Amino acid sequence: MSERSVEQWRRNWREGGMEGLKSKGPAKLPKLSDERFAVLEEELAKGPAAHGWEDQRWTLDRVRTLIGRQFHVSCSIAGVWRLLHRHGWSWQSPARRALERDGHAVELWKKDVWPQVEGQRRRSGPGSSSRTKPGSR
Numbered sequence: 001m002s003e004r005s006v007e008q009w010r011r012n013w014r015e016g017g018m019e020g021l022k023s024k025g026p027a028k029l030p031k032l033s034d035e036r037f038a039v040l041e042e043e044l045a046k047g048p049a050a051h052g053w054e055d056q057r058w059t060l061d062r063v064r065t066l067i068g069r070q071f072h073v074s075c076s077i078a079g080v081w082r083l084l085h086r087h088g089w090s091w092q093s094p095a096r097r098a099l100e101r102d103g104h105a106v107e108l109w110k111k112d113v114w115p116q117v118e119g120q121r122r123r124s125g126p127g128s129s130s131r132t133k134p135g136s137r
Contacts, residue, residue, distance in 0.1 A: 030083065031075050032067070037087055043070060060084075 012020035032040060043066060048056055051066055064080045067073055075083070084090075 030086070031073050031079060032071065032083060036071055037083070040067065040070065041087075 009021070014020075040063075043051070044058060044063070048058055048062060051062075051069075053062060060077045060080045063084065064075060064077060067075060067080065
């Protein structure tokens with residue numbers, strides 16, 4: 001505890017006794033009021049495509065961008081998470097694979113394209129850490 005906070009505690013005790021030591025609420029007010037958060041929820045319900053994103057995923061970064069555009073308020077990713085969590089939102093992940101997924105195309109890609117992207121693996125065996133003398137140990 002800093003000297004300043006100890007002095008504040010003593011002053012509160014002298015002036016108000018036990019009542020003076022009770023919490024006065026959060027030290028910082030939330031960035032968005034409940035009314036503004038209701039507006040944010042309406043915008044989120046419209047979906048990311050309505051706000052210029054190609055897919056239908058809300059990420060914390062996108063929500064942060066939307067808050068900045070709508071309310072001219074900047075906040076961190078962690079702040080967006082706390083705001084959403086405080087209002088009962090939670091992260092979601094798909095319960096199943098997309099209906100549009102083409103399993104045959106995925107298998108072909110794994111077989112034909114991925115090996116080219118990945119490149120050839122180095123064979124184990126004697127090597128050298130020297131750039132000038134390959135093969136020496």
